[in-house]
Amino acid sequence: MLVNTVQIPVPMIAYLIVSLIMMFAGVYGFLTRKNLIMILISIELILNAVDINFAVFNRYLFPAQNEGLFFAFFTIAIAACETAVAIAIIINVYRRFGNAEVDNINTMQE
Amino acid sequence: MAEQIIFYILAIVIVVFSILAVSSKLVIRSATYLLFVLIATAGLYLLLNFHYLFAVQIAVYAGGIMVLFIMAIFLTHKPGATMNQRMSWKVKSSAALAVSGLLISGYIIIKNVVKVAGYLKGDELSMQDLGHSMMGTQKYQYLLPFEVISVLLLACIVGAILIARKETGNDPKENVKDK
Amino acid sequence: MSSFLKYISGIYTALKSLLIGLTVTWKELWTKKVTMQYPENRETLVISDRWRAELIMPHDDNNEHACTACGICMMNCPNGTINVISKMVETEEGKQKKALDKHIWDYGMCTYCNLCVITCPSDAIIFSNDFEGAVYNREKLVHQLNKEGSKLREKKKEPVAATPKPQPTAPKEPVTQKDEAPKASNDATDKAENKTDL
């Protein structure tokens, strides 16, 4: 309803810039953080940026089809899977080492 | 007009909170900032008339993943504990990397996207169409990926339970060594 | 299979017991409400006789009370609620005698344990039913129990000697009728003597 009452749409490039900043914020966090949960949060940011791009490309470039929409769905579903497993691993790491930081995990098996 | 105002508010929220999310010292605050980013992203989907995607984003991210995150933080952190940062040269170099990547990609986008500024006002997808394309087997229909995703989800649930499960009985460390 | 049957029967019994619970509360919904609406029902308000609300010292028509200022109530009070102030008066025979000057009771500190009433040798104080004791400042909570100008009810020596013992079923409450007053006081003193004997 909000969209249909308005004449001038937001340019596509604005969406892309937003998702770009989000993506590289995620990259920065991924590289600088030691905490496993923070790394996971950064990954979520990157995935979200990708989702926005899918949706925007779908709406602006190929409005007749729904590929972008479905790719975004599947990305979200995979993000959910990844988070579930990653958090299980993090909790296990915490039990093992007493904290959740990457530096502890040098070897897979002791 | 109204659409643009809403978009710029959401854009500012996304930019500010995504930068805060990766630079905050407290992990729980990072998670909260991430939540704001996710909700604003959902707002963008609403603005693009992807209502179903909006609801999926809210339900899965805000209702599922964020609760998981917060629970994990509860289990693995003390309240008020700050996190260690990496060494400063590493921070500087990764910041430089991120900014340079941002600049390069931004340059490419600005250079190229102006050419393709077509926008067709799409209406909200009807749920019937969505259901048909999700459950169909023809071209541009996604039954197979859908099923694959569901199997993946099942595998993930089983795997997560298996990994996070506490071994009953003895000391968990001994049990791990036995294996 | 049996575990499956157990599962189903478990659901069935659970639903049944939940419905029973619901019917019980449904009946409770329509029972008569027991709330008393206090200021409106002052006339019909029933308060148990044993209710301890305010410590009072009964006076008879001659403005006489039974307190001998012995101070037992003060000693027995667990948290120092009672303060008995005595004075020395000269009797007709010219002897010095201890008499009550002020019997002070602090409403705000009392725990209504009833120890003062139980231990009073002359049954001079009782707890009354009058519970409307709210006041606007704390000073008003400190009550003086003996009235202005009151004095100890005199024992009459002759009737005691003449009539050896009154009825065993003496009224516990101090009686305010003029005729029975001396009797009651005798009775009280007798009882007090008995207590001390024990």
Added chain:
Amino acid sequence: MLLTYSQPLELTNVSKALDTFLKTYMADFWAYLIEFVIVGVAIIATYAIIALALIYIERKITAFFQARLGPNRLGKYGWIQSLADMVKILIKEIIHINNVDKFLFYTAPFFVIVASFLAFGAIPFGQGLQAVDFNIGVFYVTAVSSLGIIGILLAGWSSNNKYSMIGAMRSGAQFVSYELSGAFALMTIVVMSGTMQFSEMVEGQRYVWNIFNGHISSIIAFVIYMICGHAETNRGPFDLPEAESELTAGYHTEYSGLQFGFFYLAEYLNMFIIAAIATTVFLGGWMPVQIKGLDGFNQIMWYIPSWAWFVGKTGVLIFMSLWVRWSFPRLRIDHLLNLEWKYLLPINLVNILVMVIIVLAGLSLSDLFPKLFGI
């Protein structure tokens, strides 16, 4: 198509008159802007009024269940009581606590209230009385109401208090598990009615309510949804996140004044939202009772405005929730999770399959007796 019956008391008449009035005097943009503002203010006002009414009703009915009279001093039968309580909570001091994460501590109540507010906006209160009518209505409501749990978790974490923390963890576990069954129960009905949009769903229940239309399966879904609704709102026998005898007040122990008021308001409104969604999805929403063919009867029913029907049906469900609340003792946490994962979820999964069979085999009432119930 419903306009064949005259509806004198309908509130949409007022809104239509306002719309035409505004559009004759100003440009469409400004007219829409003013209408948006009016709708927003109306929703906020309704939210507050419903909360106050619910607090009063809850206290009264609770008292009746306990053979008391309840509030009876302020005004006739004490009806001003909740208004007075609101004023008291508004002017109370907000106590600032040392050593808490201030940012999270102050944002947490807003999460809770915003989540309930967003869900509240999508409820159809009457014919045309709906702020947003998404085509994903049911899904939208379940998605949005799940935001509240984050507020609860953050409140518990940031209070720096063991009791709050335990309460929040319990609440999180409870909400996440029961949300699943609640959503499944709603999806069962979505399978039958073939739409997620609230307005279409209500239209579809014109001659037979969904709870009767799918007979066995619908009734099971209804019961499960009500159980899950209780658990999601931390009420009734499932109030162990704020079990006062163990955890003082659970996650909102440290909150005072207006912030506590937010939690309190959201809790009551969540009860209303659950009842309202159950009404819309299972009991025909604002649609008056209609019998096919009896036009006179239908006309009489339409004289009662649709919002009155909605309020009546929702009121019955709220009464049921209070009835359950004062009948059963609180569950233990392991019993609570057992109930969800060992009973409600498997039953729900089977139930959804049964519903699919009912729909595909044409066993629903509207398919079996199209002359009586078909639209």
